[in-house]
Amino acid sequence: MAIDVILGLQWGDEGKGKIVDYLASDYDIVARFQGGPNAGHTLKFDGKKFVLHTIPSGIFRPAQKNLIGNGVVIDPITLSKELDKLRDAGVSFADRLFISKKAHLILPTHRLLDAASENAKGKAKIGSTLKGIGPTYMDKTGRNGLRVGDIARANFMERYQALKDKHLSLLEIYPPTDFDLEAEEARWMESLNVLRQLLMVDGEYYINEALKEGKKILAEGAQGSMLDIDYGTYPFVTSSNTISAGVCTGLGVAPSQIGEVIGITKAYCTRVGSGPFPTELHDETGERLRAEGGEFGATTGRPRRCGWIDLPQLRYTIMVNGVTQIVMTKIDVLNAFEEIQAGVGYRIDGQQTQLLPYDICDQDIQPIFEAHKGWETTLENITTFEALPQAAKDYVYYIEEQLGVKVSMISTGPEREKLIVK
Numbered sequence: 206m207a208i209d210v211i212l213g214l215q216w217g218d219e220g221k222g223k224i225v226d227y228l229a230s231d232y233d234i235v236a237r238f239q240g241g242p243n244a245g246h247t248l249k250f251d252g253k254k255f256v257l258h259t260i261p262s263g264i265f266r267p268a269q270k271n272l273i274g275n276g277v278v279i280d281p282i283t284l285s286k287e288l289d290k291l292r293d294a295g296v297s298f299a300d301r302l303f304i305s306k307k308a309h310l311i312l313p314t315h316r317l318l319d320a321a322s323e324n325a326k327g328k329a330k331i332g333s334t335l336k337g338i339g340p341t342y343m344d345k346t347g348r349n350g351l352r353v354g355d356i357a358r359a360n361f362m363e364r365y366q367a368l369k370d371k372h373l374s375l376l377e378i379y380p381p382t383d384f385d386l387e388a389e390e391a392r393w394m395e396s397l398n399v400l401r402q403l404l405m406v407d408g409e410y411y412i413n414e415a416l417k418e419g420k421k422i423l424a425e426g427a428q429g430s431m432l433d434i435d436y437g438t439y440p441f442v443t444s445s446n447t448i449s450a451g452v453c454t455g456l457g458v459a460p461s462q463i464g465e466v467i468g469i470t471k472a473y474c475t476r477v478g479s480g481p482f483p484t485e486l487h488d489e490t491g492e493r494l495r496a497e498g499g500e501f502g503a504t505t506g507r508p509r510r511c512g513w514i515d516l517p518q519l520r521y522t523i524m525v526n527g528v529t530q531i532v533m534t535k536i537d538v539l540n541a542f543e544e545i546q547a548g549v550g551y552r553i554d555g556q557q558t559q560l561l562p563y564d565i566c567d568q569d570i571q572p573i574f575e576a577h578k579g580w581e582t583t584l585e586n587i588t589t590f591e592a593l594p595q596a597a598k599d600y601v602y603y604i605e606e607q608l609g610v611k612v613s614m615i616s617t618g619p620e621r622e623k624l625i626v627k
Contacts, residue, residue: 212468212469215515216475218502223262223619229269229423230268233422234272236274237261239276241279242280245258257287260298270302278311281393284399305405306354312337312351312365314368317372319338339444416458424452431522433446441566466528472533472535474512475509483518484572491512498538516547516559516607517560523608530612531604531608533616537616544578545576547577547603547607577599577603593615614626
């Protein structure tokens with residue numbers, strides 16, 4: 206058996222959680238392979254809304270097991286809150302949620318460092334969610350981080366104090382930041398008791414044994430491909446590998462084990478935080494996209510920047526991920542538009558190109574758009590591709606032709622049932 210992968214092809218917020226939730230019933234295990242609680246995977250069903258930050262989106266399917274892989278960084282406080290909300294919703298997880306012992310822990314001082322560093326940048330802020338993600342990955346690569354498995358070690362408090370002292374010394378280079386460290390540390394220590402009650406495993410053995418047993422596994426990514434630490438719009442990126450290659454390091458599996466790579470894209474494009482966004486709209490149309498799409502961050506609540514779909518950007522992420530099929534979300538947001546635009550190229554220094562430049566953050570990029578007729582009608586109660594308005598079908602066909610990859614599913618709303626399988 207192979208591991209199928211779901212990941213975002215833009216700057217995050219593409220609606221991955223809903224698609225994972227929908228597909229999860231076809232799999233035995235859903236495994237999150239990277240990122241931290243800066244992710245916000247929103248799911249809507251039975252008239253209720255749930256937002257997951259660390260726990261895989263397969264948790265609401267009662268027969269599926271869920272693994273938080275070693276590539277994830279975990280804030281025990283956030284995880285504890287998520288678990289409380291699952292209990293309140295009547296979701297049983299005690300025997301279905303597993304955590305890799307090699308996943309790294311976010312300390313309160315990681316969050317303090319994140320806030321102090323971002324505040325010191327002034328106008329050069331990268332738009333951090335201030336969840337401590339970057340400093341935690343820095344300690345991971347610096348080889349002095351704390352991992353989930355460490356909480357069972359006899360010298361855990363000694364190791365914690367050593368890392369905390371390191372952080373406090375680093376904080377001396379920054380101006381003071383408003384942060385109640387004593388209170389946050391008390392909450393963090395209390396949340397470790399919740400963490401200790403969960404099923405901790407050697408994630409790489411767990412996943413590979415499951416593969417040997419013929420289990421079907423779905424790997425779930427966080428953020429989006431354009432936020433990848435290596436291939437995103439650096440330095441306006443996250444601190445982990447969000448592309449499909451991150452599945453191998455984030456779960457401990459060989460590249461030969463990767464099967465389908467399902468890329469998620471909105472029918473338009475959004476971004477949260479700072480950084481380049483070639484097709485961004487700074488006009489009434491951009492505001493209208495935000496209003497129609499309810500474009501506010503699930504984790505931060507920040508308004509998302511909005512623009513038309515960017516085809517060169519999507520070709521790039523399809524290439525680096527090896528995408529085999531595409532899911533298009535939020536096509537219903539375009540219902541009210543008489544005309545829909547698609548970014549088909551860039552003009553840089555008077556030259557046209559369809560390639561993302563190395564210095565995308567410093568280039569003056571002018572997008573080249575191509576207009577398409579809108580459908581100007583609701584997609585409510587439409588359950589088949591054939592029943593879509595012709596203009597909507599034409600838009601999907603156009604995207605397929607331009608990207609060279611099949612659109613296999615189309616989401617027509619946030620609810621679980623509003624999904625067309627093409």
